[in-house]
Amino acid sequence: MELQVKDIIQWFELTNEKIQANKDYLTSLDQPIGDGDHGINMARGFKEVVNKISTQDYENVADVLKDVAMTLMSKVGGASGPIFGTAFLKLSIAVKGSDSLNFETFTKGLEEAVNGVKQRGKATEGEKTMIDVWSPVVDYLKSEKDFQGDQIRKTAKQAMENTKEIMATKGRASYFKEKSIGHIDPGAASSFYIFEALAEVIKGGN
Amino acid sequence: MELQVKDIIQWFELTNEKIQANKDYLTSLDQPIGDGDHGINMARGFKEVVNKISTQDYENVADVLKDVAMTLMSKVGGASGPIFGTAFLKLSIAVKGSDSLNFETFTKGLEEAVNGVKQRGKATEGEKTMIDVWSPVVDYLKSEKDFQGDQIRKTAKQAMENTKEIMATKGRASYFKEKSIGHIDPGAASSFYIFEALAEVIKGGN
Amino acid sequence: MKKIINDPNHVVQDMIKGMVMANPKTVKQLEDTLIIARSEAPIANKVGLVSGGGSGHEPAHAGYVGKGMLDAAVAGEVFTSPTPDQVLEAIKALDSGKGVFLVIKNYTGDVLNFEMAQELAEAEGIKVEKVVVNDDVAVEDSSFTTGRRGIAGTVFVHKIAGAKAESGASLEEVKAVADRVVKNVRSMGMALTPCTVPAAGRPSFQLDENEMEIGIGIHGEPGIERKSIATADEIATELTNKVLEDIEFSIGDDVAVMVNGLGSTPEMELYILNSKVHEILNEKGINVYKTFVGEYMTSLEMAGCSVTLLKLDEELKVLLDAESLAPAFLN
Amino acid sequence: MKKIINDPNHVVQDMIKGMVMANPKTVKQLEDTLIIARSEAPIANKVGLVSGGGSGHEPAHAGYVGKGMLDAAVAGEVFTSPTPDQVLEAIKALDSGKGVFLVIKNYTGDVLNFEMAQELAEAEGIKVEKVVVNDDVAVEDSSFTTGRRGIAGTVFVHKIAGAKAESGASLEEVKAVADRVVKNVRSMGMALTPCTVPAAGRPSFQLDENEMEIGIGIHGEPGIERKSIATADEIATELTNKVLEDIEFSIGDDVAVMVNGLGSTPEMELYILNSKVHEILNEKGINVYKTFVGEYMTSLEMAGCSVTLLKLDEELKVLLDAESLAPAFLN
Ligand SMILES: Nc1ncnc2c1ncn2[C@@H]1O[C@H](COP(=O)(O)OP(=O)(O)O)[C@@H](O)[C@H]1O
Ligand SMILES: Nc1ncnc2c1ncn2[C@@H]1O[C@H](COP(=O)(O)OP(=O)(O)O)[C@@H](O)[C@H]1O
Ligand SMILES: [Mg+2]
Ligand SMILES: [Mg+2]
């Protein structure tokens, strides 16, 4: 299958539904190891994303993704705004020109997105961030030939769960290591909803 | 009987014991209808009173009473400091010259004390203050011929209980009237301890 | 009780020490007292200005000691008026022959202790005048005052009488302007949570999770009404209207506004409230000359606020704008 | 959640409105933004100073906008960094050709959003420099920063870089002095109670009735240790010593001290703490040049405090003492 403009729009509509439904849950994940605003931030941002993209006419997928990125960038704030904004901006740039997305382009684009995030946030795998969901999803996609919704969902879910076990490494003080263990990273959880929504679009598209 | 210097000293030692033992109770009385410091104030003051008078040699009762008054005045603060200070100061002035106190002098002195308090605080009977204990005690004494500890205690106790029923009258807003009903006035309660201590001194002296 | 203290019975002494250490050049503690005075006191040819009262209302009153405001603040125990001997010490330390002016909040305890000090000082030949501040419109007579209580409006009395005294005015002139402030200032407060007197160790009253108390005093004395918590706009409207009902305002009148936090209400909330207070005054054609938002007269860690309006004439404006070096009211 | 607000999702907008109303002559809100700027901005021939960050730390940062301190403060949602487009607006509104300087607290969100704004501004030809404040000695890396967090010490950067910019210094000179403040300032905090983000509606963490948390951040992020509540003297000792361990002090060094309340801790307690902080510094022969006690960098209604020490050289002293008309730091 190829992802069309309408699929991309649906992807973010479904993401928004999940984020809104889990707003309090995401915030509660951010309370023990952060500052307790992640659900509020994501809900504010994705609501605006849907407001924006559902009232526009798009010629190609890159334009949708660019609007998603810019909206997240200017409405979310915090760490997650620039991080998710950068992810979708890089994806948008990578798939520029294509009016629909085949599996290969998408996978390549998502890899660019992860690279962009790493550069922006100076973080990498194993530091208990959303990268620990995005990066395993990219790895899985690179091992595949075509979209398989169930597998994407499963990979993202497992990766999200795994962030529970991750403890802060280099540079992070020991008391902190212990405290962060046992908690899912909030950005990893919202990333899971993003990929779960994608999986549902794919399944529907199949 | 006549109250000697040692009796007056014992009066305030016993008062202090009762105040210290009931410090929290007195404070709790001041919380619903005041600012929650009466027990703290009285405990601070009477502790100092005992410190003062138990280390001095006194020739006559007026001097003891004056030290009690001045100590309360300079250690209690709030409304109760000047009020109780004034009471004992007036009593001291009224009994000046006598090296022991007979019933008549004492009664007369206590009446002066109540008058002094009324003048100082611009309050009178029926306004839910310590006056509503002191004034009935004076009235009772005036109807008697000699010290009767049990009757003094009973009169003071009843008067203290009665402050529960008193509601703010002239000038006090209606919401306030209701709120103050059902609560014993804190200054009335500490006054009861003062007269209960006196009663015990008398009983011991009989 | 969760407090950053050492000994609950020693908080006032410890606090005074920390205050002097924070402002060693501008203030001093009078030996063996709980009085904070301007380091240069007594000041020749100047009426001395003394205020004070129970502690727990910081920055009131020691924070208002400084050039252009108070010359001394006498601290009592928490929520307990200081004693006459302490107030007398302050009066004696300030008098430079021009007399001493007392700013008293209208609580029985404060009035009694300050008045006794006044009598004692007068007996020693010192000229003393006073004003009793009673800006709280919430209650006509409260359980332990006769007449209205004195709350945040007192700070305007400090500022304006302080500026007048600083200008070299006589005791009578200082009293006249202080009386004028008292006549023109009104306040009303509300609370969301109680506070805990350190030596008592438990909260002074209880409020349910969805309750607020309107018209509360600054020691947690009862107010007008306990009801469901309302929005900032509703609270601003209720407090401002009560104040406006009590004093005559005409279109074009100038006022100073004080939105005062009682202790634990964040500045964010005070500013949200302030926005509605201004809206109401604008609607009525009342002109806001100056606004003060912050903690000026607190009640330990109580959550809540008060709104104060002061009607200004030309002299009051000049005095309000005059220089002040008091740490809690730099101007 | 007991708060004096209207809509929990609208607190920042409402607050900004109330702030401008309180200071209509000195500040303005940039249209369609959550930026408060000096009313006369942009100021010719002056480096523009921009700070900001999540809301909930009032008076930081809008209270520090005024002559001699910041030219603009960009407010994000509660505890959430403002977005790059907002920061860019502030940069553009301030630039008078001499460049704009950004003061950023070291949180991933703030750093990312301000850096992106810087990139965008530079792309439009504006000279931008920045400093990232990381004064909190409690944690080396926290759950959402790389490196130390920025807390109350930031206020000293605003004051000193602000005074430098006001003096007509170049962008490079402002950066040099800001870097020097960051190098010489250290802080550490503790909390007794949590705080509640309005839109979240429940406290960010729990502390038992007899527990405190040492080394907490200004958003309720975890600290070093949770333990039984200690006395003011013990708390002062722990915080001050941690700060002193981290930076080299010699006998006779001059420092500025800030004892900062996190929201609901009464001033009384801050002064009690201050007294012990001074005692410790005196013992070590460190000279306290100036002390600031009050709420400078808060965390909504959290109870707790932080202690900040800034090692001063001659220029820093002059700049610290320079005039400031910022409402929350009048000098
Ligand atoms: N440097 C980083 N790189 C990638 N993701 C990050 C980084 N820092 C934080 N995040 C993600 O952002 C999430 C927190 O977002 P949010 O709570 O909205 O912002 P803030 O941390 O500013 O409050 C974290 O759970 C993490 O997944
Ligand atoms: N005007 C007055 N005349 C007589 N007694 C008074 C007067 N005002 C208050 N009191 C007494 O003082 C008591 C309160 O004392 P306390 O709590 O120690 O002082 P404060 O009211 O200043 O906090 C009241 O319960 C009452 O009995
Ligand atoms: Mg967060
Ligand atoms: Mg009382």
Ligand SMILES: [Mg+2]
């Ligand atoms: Mg009292």
Ligand SMILES: [Mg+2]
């Ligand atoms: Mg945040």
